[in-house]
Amino acid sequence: MKSVLDWPTSMPILDSSERASQRGVDDLAIFGGRPAFEQLLHVGRPNIGDRQKFSSRVDDILDRRWLTNDGPYVSEFEQRIVELTEVKHCIVTCNATIALEIAIRALGLKGEVIVPSFTFIATAHALQWQEITPVFCDIDPQTHTIDPKAIEPLITSKTSGILAVNLWGRHCDIAALEALAQRHGLKLLFDSAHAFGCSYQGRMIGGSGDAEVFSFHATKFLNSMEGGAIVTNNDELAQQTRLMRNFGFTSYDHVASLGINGKMSEVCAAMGLTNLESMDEFIAVNRRNYQQYKEELAGLAGVTLVANDETEKCNYQYVVLEIDMYRTAVSRDELMKVLYSEKVLARRYFYPGCHRMAPYKATLADLSLPETERISERVLSLPTGTSLSPGDISTICEIIKLVVNNGREVSTKLRSVAVQGSKWS
Numbered sequence: 001m002k003s004v005l006d007w008p009t010s011m012p013i014l015d016s017s018e019r020a021s022q023r024g025v026d027d028l029a030i031f032g033g034r035p036a037f038e039q040l041l042h043v044g045r046p047n048i049g050d051r052q053k054f055s056s057r058v059d060d061i062l063d064r065r066w067l068t069n070d071g072p073y074v075s076e077f078e079q080r081i082v083e084l085t086e087v088k089h090c091i092v093t094c095n096a097t098i099a100l101e102i103a104i105r106a107l108g109l110k111g112e113v114i115v116p117s118f119t120f121i122a123t124a125h126a127l128q129w130q131e132i133t134p135v136f137c138d139i140d141p142q143t144h145t146i147d148p149k150a151i152e153p154l155i156t157s158k159t160s161g162i163l164a165v166n167l168w169g170r171h172c173d174i175a176a177l178e179a180l181a182q183r184h185g186l187k188l189l190f191d192s193a194h195a196f197g198c199s200y201q202g203r204m205i206g207g208s209g210d211a212e213v214f215s216f217h218a219t220k221f222l223n224s225m226e227g228g229a230i231v232t233n234n235d236e237l238a239q240q241t242r243l244m245r246n247f248g249f250t251s252y253d254h255v256a257s258l259g260i261n262g263k264m265s266e267v268c269a270a271m272g273l274t275n276l277e278s279m280d281e282f283i284a285v286n287r288r289n290y291q292q293y294k295e296e297l298a299g300l301a302g303v304t305l306v307a308n309d310e311t312e313k314c315n316y317q318y319v320v321l322e323i324d325m326y327r328t329a330v331s332r333d334e335l336m337k338v339l340y341s342e343k344v345l346a347r348r349y350f351y352p353g354c355h356r357m358a359p360y361k362a363t364l365a366d367l368s369l370p371e372t373e374r375i376s377e378r379v380l381s382l383p384t385g386t387s388l389s390p391g392d393i394s395t396i397c398e399i400i401k402l403v404v405n406n407g408r409e410v411s412t413k414l415r416s417v418a419v420q421g422s423k424w425s
């Protein structure tokens with residue numbers, strides 16, 4: 001079997017003689033040069049485990065003619081997640097957004113729920129979809145996760161819970177959140193969409209608060225194509241969410257509660273199980289990529305790589321830069337434009353913050369979340385994962401260094417030259 005640790009060969013880059021280190025500002029693709037890459041480099045390009053094992057699982061599914069509705073691969077996937085996270089119950093779902101919605105409903109959240117604005121929009125939408133008002137809270141600028149100190153002033157008589165996000169796989173201040181929730185009698189739910197395979201105080205993420213939710217979307221380092229999971233140590237909540245996932249059916253003709261179709265298909269579970277078998281390799285590649293970015297961008301003034309908590313387990317699935325344009329003289333958006341032209345589709349996760357997006361911004365024009373706004377102007381996520389080679393990462397770093405080391409010139413040129421909008425932007 002070809003290991004995921006073998007470098008991909010499908011991503012041709014410029015010859016070494018044409019590499020970015022030998023290029024000047026005028027050679028950048030945005031100013032008319034040849035792009036550094038021939039194929040687009042995406043953030044979150046899927047990691048894919050052993051294809052033969054996946055194919056043989058798909059054959060099993062077809063032979064059994066059991067495509068969905070709590071099939072054997074779904075049960076096995078749930079069992080593997082229980083073992084890995086050491087949480088009592090796992091209920092896998094068709095995606096994490098539905099998992100959040102089911103967990104929110106099963107927990108009886110209503111009125112207002114406090115949530116960070118610096119997150120993927122699904123976190124807020126999962127509340128609003130159920131006519132619960134997301135009350136947006138600021139973040140700790142060091143960790144990019146919800147700031148427990150900023151929560152207390154937001155609690156009102158309508159607050160029913162806190163929905164915290166373990167962003168980038170980095171844990172929140174979970175102890176502080178649990179204490180706060182307990183003190184105020186609030187439910188505590190974690191959106192751990194990014195945090196599968198990560199730990200908090202030496203224990204795998206998944207067992208905190210009332211429940212946690214993982215995403216196995218194709219862009220996540222561990223994917224089931226589409227997929228999510230609710231994990232909880234609460235027996236009653238587990239039973240309720242399992243019922244809700246399948247329309248509330250307890251048996252063929254009996255419905256016990258309101259429910260939805262949140263089921264995961266057997267093919268998705270087969271993909272999840274197959275990828276779980278390569279999970280350690282995916283993390284090893286991500287960690288190596290992260291280290292390489294860190295080393296190659298070290299000392300670049302105004303550019304900081306967002307740190308992981310090195311005392312904990314981490315999946316390293318996000319490589320996030322913070323660009324301080326007062327030091328680089330080139331803005332995050334300008335750097336992103338240059339990278340796009342080179343076919344590196346770096347992403348502004350999670351710009352501009354949920355409170356600045358529809359539908360929330362319509363009523364929140366006066367809301368100021370200084371750290372969220374400052375950080376969301378600065379962050380840039382870079383490609384990583386098993387589809388990237390060390391040569392690709394070097395080339396990306398060389399472009400970044402070329403742009404930042406010539407920040408003023410690049411910025412002036414971008415503004416003065418009428419650059420055609422990139423077709424990838």
Ligand SMILES: Cc1ncc(COP(=O)(O)O)c(C=O)c1O
Nearest residue numbers: 095096097120122193215217227
């Ligand atoms: C923080 C966060 N929450 C929720 C989701 C929703 O996950 P899914 O795409 O599985 O519905 C995502 C997806 O990227 C996410 O990043």
